Amino acid sequence: MSLKVPSLDKLVSELSKLPGIGEKTAQRLAFYILKSSPSLNLGLRESLKGVAENIHPCPVCFSYTEESSECRICLDPSRDHDKVCVVEDPSDIARIESSGAFHGKYHVLLGSISPLEGIQPEDLKIQDLVQRIDSSSEIKEVILALDADLEGDTTALYLSRLLSEKVRITRIAHGVPFGTDIDYIDQRTLGRALENRVEL
Ligand SMILES: [Zn+2]
Structure with missing residues (x-):
């Protein structure tokens, strides 16, 4: 045309x-x-x-930054130093930040493990995360905010095996989206929501 x-x-x-x-x-x-x-x-x-x-990648968390060295979140002394939220892409940080529910630091993997697409752990920023944890005495918890799909699950399992002896590992709950009618939720999401049920 x-x-x-x-x-x-x-x-x-x-x-x-x-x-x-x-x-x-x-x-x-x-x-x-x-x-x-x-x-x-x-x-x-x-x-x-x-x-x-x-714009270039932050040398610590691999998010985007315009600063000459680390990004503003890594440099911010008011953020919790003991929690690191692991995400697949820098754009995930923007979404978590807009929720206002997290005040720790981030680590971007730049993807997720996908044997089908030939993406192995060494293709991601996983070793950098291990080094970051090993070189810091402050990091106590790693929160996995990965996609709720096969690649996200594979990556979460790999990271929990790799890191569970070093730090506490948690994963964000996946379940029923706010404002959604139970009738319209697929089986997998509903199954996950039941697994992630909380005490009232
Ligand atoms: Zn950073």
């Missing part, structure tokens, strides 16, 4: 590489960007440039 306007076609092609954006949406976005005010264009261009040029 070329528009025969090379620069616009290129923008559509780049936008359609984004997750969840098909060619039609990419075209709509491209036309919107083209028609919109120069300030939006400039803002978009500068923010894409900023992301590409200024």
